Amino acid sequence: MILESELYDYRYPVKGCYVWRPYGMKLRRLVESYIRKLLEDSGHGEVLFPVFIPHEFFSKEAEHFRNFENEVFWVTKGLHGEERLILRPTSETAIMPMFRLWIRDHTDLPLKVYQIVSVFRAETKTTHPMIRLREISMFKEAHTAHATRDDAERQVREAVEMYRKFFDYLCIPYLVSMRPDWDKFPGAVYTIAFDTIMPDGKTLQIGTVHYLGENFSRVFDVKFLTQDGKIEYVHTTSYGISERVIATLLAVHGDDRGLCIPPHVAPIQAVIIPIMYKDVKERALQEARKILEDLRQASIRAVVDDREDKTPGWKYYYWELKGVPVRIEIGPRDIEEKKITLVRRDTFEKYEASRDELVDALLYLFSEIEKNLREEAWRFLNSRLKLASRVDEAHKLVEEGNIVEVPWCGKNECGLKIQERANSDVLGTPLDKEISGIVTDLRCPVCGERANTLLRLANRY
Amino acid sequence: MILESELYDYRYPVKGCYVWRPYGMKLRRLVESYIRKLLEDSGHGEVLFPVFIPHEFFSKEAEHFRNFENEVFWVTKGLHGEERLILRPTSETAIMPMFRLWIRDHTDLPLKVYQIVSVFRAETKTTHPMIRLREISMFKEAHTAHATRDDAERQVREAVEMYRKFFDYLCIPYLVSMRPDWDKFPGAVYTIAFDTIMPDGKTLQIGTVHYLGENFSRVFDVKFLTQDGKIEYVHTTSYGISERVIATLLAVHGDDRGLCIPPHVAPIQAVIIPIMYKDVKERALQEARKILEDLRQASIRAVVDDREDKTPGWKYYYWELKGVPVRIEIGPRDIEEKKITLVRRDTFEKYEASRDELVDALLYLFSEIEKNLREEAWRFLNSRLKLASRVDEAHKLVEEGNIVEVPWCGKNECGLKIQERANSDVLGTPLDKEISGIVTDLRCPVCGERANTLLRLANRY
Numbered sequence A, B: 001m002i003l004e005s006e007l008y009d010y011r012y013p014v015k016g017c018y019v020w021r022p023y024g025m026k027l028r029r030l031v032e033s034y035i036r037k038l039l040e041d042s043g044h045g046e047v048l049f050p051v052f053i054p055h056e057f058f059s060k061e062a063e064h065f066r067n068f069e070n071e072v073f074w075v076t077k078g079l080h081g082e083e084r085l086i087l088r089p090t091s092e093t094a095i096m097p098m099f100r101l102w103i104r105d106h107t108d109l110p111l112k113v114y115q116i117v118s119v120f121r122a123e124t125k126t127t128h129p130m131i132r133l134r135e136i137s138m139f140k141e142a143h144t145a146h147a148t149r150d151d152a153e154r155q156v157r158e159a160v161e162m163y164r165k166f167f168d169y170l171c172i173p174y175l176v177s178m179r180p181d182w183d184k185f186p187g188a189v190y191t192i193a194f195d196t197i198m199p200d201g202k203t204l205q206i207g208t209v210h211y212l213g214e215n216f217s218r219v220f221d222v223k224f225l226t227q228d229g230k231i232e233y234v235h236t237t238s239y240g241i242s243e244r245v246i247a248t249l250l251a252v253h254g255d256d257r258g259l260c261i262p263p264h265v266a267p268i269q270a271v272i273i274p275i276m277y278k279d280v281k282e283r284a285l286q287e288a289r290k291i292l293e294d295l296r297q298a299s300i301r302a303v304v305d306d307r308e309d310k311t312p313g314w315k316y317y318y319w320e321l322k323g324v325p326v327r328i329e330i331g332p333r334d335i336e337e338k339k340i341t342l343v344r345r346d347t348f349e350k351y352e353a354s355r356d357e358l359v360d361a362l363l364y365l366f367s368e369i370e371k372n373l374r375e376e377a378w379r380f381l382n383s384r385l386k387l388a389s390r391v392d393e394a395h396k397l398v399e400e401g402n403i404v405e406v407p408w409c410g411k412n413e414c415g416l417k418i419q420e421r422a423n424s425d426v427l428g429t430p431l432d433k434e435i436s437g438i439v440t441d442l443r444c445p446v447c448g449e450r451a452n453t454l455l456r457l458a459n460r461y
Helices: A022-041 A062-071 A092-102 A149-169 A215-220 A244-253 A278-297 A312-321 A332-336 A355-383 A391-399 A412-421 B022-041 B062-071 B092-102 B149-169 B215-219 B244-253 B278-297 B312-321 B332-336 B355-383 B391-399 B412-421
Strands: A052-054 A085-087 A111-120 A135-146 A175-178 A190-197 A203-213 A223-225 A231-233 A235-241 A270-274 A302-304 A326-330 A339-344 A350-354 A385-387 A403-408 A425-430 A453-458 B052-054 B085-087 B111-120 B135-146 B175-178 B190-197 B203-213 B223-225 B231-233 B235-241 B270-274 B302-304 B326-330 B339-344 B350-354 B385-387 B403-408 B425-430 B453-458
Touching: A022 A111, A022 A135, A022 A149, A022 A244, A092 A111, A092 A135, A092 A215, A092 A235, A135 A149, A149 A190, A149 A203, A149 A235, A190 A355, A190 A425, A203 A215, A203 A244, A215 A235, A244 A355, A270 A278, A270 A312, A278 A302, A278 A326, A278 A332, A278 A355, A312 A326, A326 A332, A326 A355, A332 A339, A339 A355, A350 A355, A355 A385, A391 A403, A391 A412, A391 A453, A403 A412, A403 A425, A412 A425, A412 A453, B022 B111, B022 B135, B022 B149, B022 B244, B092 B111, B092 B135, B092 B215, B092 B235, B135 B149, B149 B190, B149 B203, B149 B235, B190 B355, B190 B425, B203 B215, B203 B244, B215 B235, B244 B355, B270 B278, B270 B312, B278 B302, B278 B326, B278 B332, B278 B355, B312 B326, B326 B332, B326 B355, B332 B339, B339 B355, B350 B355, B355 B385, B391 B403, B391 B412, B391 B453, B403 B412, B403 B425, B412 B425, B412 B453
Parallel strands: A270 A302, A270 A326, A385 A403, B270 B302, B270 B326, B385 B403
Antiparallel strands: A052 A085, A111 A135, A135 A235, A175 A190, A175 A425, A190 A203, A203 A235, A223 A231, A326 A339, A339 A350, A403 A453, A425 A453, B052 B085, B111 B135, B135 B235, B175 B190, B175 B425, B190 B203, B203 B235, B223 B231, B326 B339, B339 B350, B403 B453, B425 B453
C-alpha cells in the first residue's frame, strides 16, 4: 500500500534502507513540523551534530557501549587507520563532549537541544520498512542537561506530556510504561516508553524518554559551577521518536481501500473532482478551480483532479488509496443548486454543503474525521488490553494479539520469570493509570507475594 | 566569529566534522526554505534516499568511480562482509536504480527530484569549517531525467536561473563559468559552475549544474517508451549546492564587528533594546513588548533584550556580533515623542521613525540593507575581475587575489598549459557575458592562434 500510494519505496538494493518519495516526504514534513513546534515552544534549540563519533568517545560509558557494540557500523576506509569512527546509533556520546564546552555555570542550565537526523543500527534481525531499519532517517532526538535531579525529572515529565500531545495530534493511541530495569536504554537510570498496538496485535515502541542521571556527565566530565560556588555534575535526559510514528499512522488508520491520513498531516486534505460530462465540462472545471482558490485562501491543502483520460470512479479509488481525507465532487446539479458534495475517507459518508459554507463544512469534517480516527484507534487498543492473574493465561492472550497486564511484586527475578514463562516480550509497568485499586488482593504469580504493580506483556515488533 | 556568535562550533573531535548550534540552524532553515521554494515551484519533488550505496552500483559508471574512489568512506563492519557499502559522496548512483523502476514511458518524464542531506568525502586536504568538510551536512542535490537532450539542456538552463535567483536573494555575487573538460564532474558531459570571491581573494565554488547525457542512464539501463513506441535512454542532469553558501554569506557580508546577515534569512531581523533607566524602566519595557507584538504581527522576526545585568553598550556589541540587521532603541525621549530610533547593522546609520510607521520603516530598511549588501559584494567581485593577455601577468594578478581572464583558443592542451604556467586554478570559460567583443584581436598565449574565448584563472579554495 505504501508502494502503491507512491509514498515510500522498499525496493532500494540495500537491506534495511528505503526511499521516501515526494508524497511521503510531504507527510513527513508535516509530522516533523508539529514535533518541532512542540520542542521550540518549550525552549529546545535545534542543533546538528556530525554522523561520525570517535570510538574513544562512544566507548566511554561502559553499559552504553556494551549494548550497542554489536549493532554499530564502523567507518574504516579513507581515514588511514588513524581514527576509529562509528556511525551514530544515537547521539549521547557525540553531544556530551560539546555540552562540556558549552556549560560553565548554573546560568547555562537547563540546556535543551534537539535534532532530526539519520542514525544507524546494524540490525541482524529481519528488517521491515519504517519499523526496523539500518538507517533510521527521521530520528528526532532531544538531549537536555540540568542542575539538579529534580529539574531533570521535571524535564522527563515535560517530554512525556509533549509526546502525549504529539501522538494525540496524529490520532495514535498509546500506552505509557516504565520499562523494567532489564530493558531500559543502555546507560539510563530509567526509561519511560510509549507503545502502540498494530492491527496484527503486536506492539510497537514509538517513543522513549530516558533519565540518564549523572551516568554520562561523569564519564564525559560535564560539570558546572552552582550558585553557591560548588562544582557539580549535570543531570541529563534524552528522548526520541522516529519514522515509526508514520508507520503507525498509516497502519492504524488505513483500511482495505488504502491509507487514511489524519487531516492535520495529510499532504492533500481535499481533492476536488469535477464531473466532466461533455456539455457541463467547462463549467465544472471553472467551478473546481474557484473552489481550489477558496480553499488555498483558507490554508487548506487541496488539488483538482482534472485528468480527462480517467473516469470519476477511477479517480475516487486513486485518491482513496492515497488517503486524502475528503473528496469534493462537483456535478451539474451541484453547480445549479450552489451546493457541494463532500465524501469522508474514513466512513465514506456523503454530505451536502452549500457552496458558501464550504470552508466551514470542510474544517468541521476534518475535526470529525480526526475525532473518529482517534476514537476508533483507542477503542481497538483498549479492546486488546487484558488482565490475567496466571502466566499461562497471559501467554494465551498475548498469542491471540493482546497486551496483557499481570500482577507483579516488583522484584526483577520474578519479572524475568513471568516474561520467560509467558514466552512473550515485556513493556513494563503502567504509568498511565492508577494501579493501587487494581492490584488489591492480587498476588505475584511467581513468588505469591502481594502484587504492588502490574507487568505488561505483549508480542513486540 | 562563527564560534563567538554561537552559530557553529568547530571544536568537535573529528576532522572535517562540525556542529551547528541553534542560531546557525535557524539561519540554515531560512536559507533552505528559499531554495526549497524555488525547487517546489518549478516542479521538483522532495525525496530522501539512503546514505549507503552498494559498491556494485557506485562503480558502474567508470569515470565517476575512478574520480571518487579515493575519497569515499567505506562501511565495513556489522555487515558480515556480505555487502560492500560506501557512504554517498553524491547520489547519482543511488538514484538511478530507482529511476529505472519509476520511469516506464514518456508520460513519466520529465522526472525532477531533490533532497537536502549529508554527503561524505574523505578529504585528505586540510579541512575548513563549512568549506572543506568530511561530512557536508547541507547538500541540496537535484536529479532529473528527460526524454530528450533538448529537454535536459532546458533543465540545465532552468537550474542556472534558479541558482542565480537563490544567490541574488542571499546577496552573494557570482561568476557563471563552463568548467573546462578536464575539471568537469566525473561522469558529466559538461559542468556549469557558480564561483564567488571571498574577502581574501580566493574563489569558492558555491553551486554546480551538470548535464550527464546518457552516461548514467546507459550503465543503469534507465529506458523509456517514447510516444511513437520506441525504447530510448533518458537524459539526466544533476545540480547541487551546500553549506558553502552560508560560509559565503557570512564571510562576504561580515566586518570587524562580526556578522551581518541579510534580512531575508536573518534568524533575528530586529532586536529591540529598551534603555532601562531607573524611573522609566517599566515604561520602556512595556513599550518594547508592545513593539515586539506589532513586529510579530507583521511577520518580522524580532526579540527584546531586557537583560538587567548588561549595559546598552554591551548589548549593542553583542547583537552586532550576531549580525542582526536592525537595532531598535527605545529611550525616554522616544516614548515621549512617539518616536523610534533605528540603527542599521551594515552602515551603522541612525534613523528616526514615528512609532506608527515603524513596520513600514523597518521593511524599507531591510530592502535598503539588502540592496547595499548586494551592491557592495558585487562591487568587490567586479573590482577583482581582471583581463590579462600574458600568462606571467595572469599569474601575478592571481597571486594578488584577483580572478583573471586570459584569451584562449579553446584547445584543451593550451588550456592546461595556461593553467600550469600561471600556476593557478582554473574556473572555466564565462557564461555570464558576451565574449566575442572582448576577444577580437586577442590571441591564445600558448599557440598564438586567434582566441575564441577566455579562460578564467583564480586561486580556488
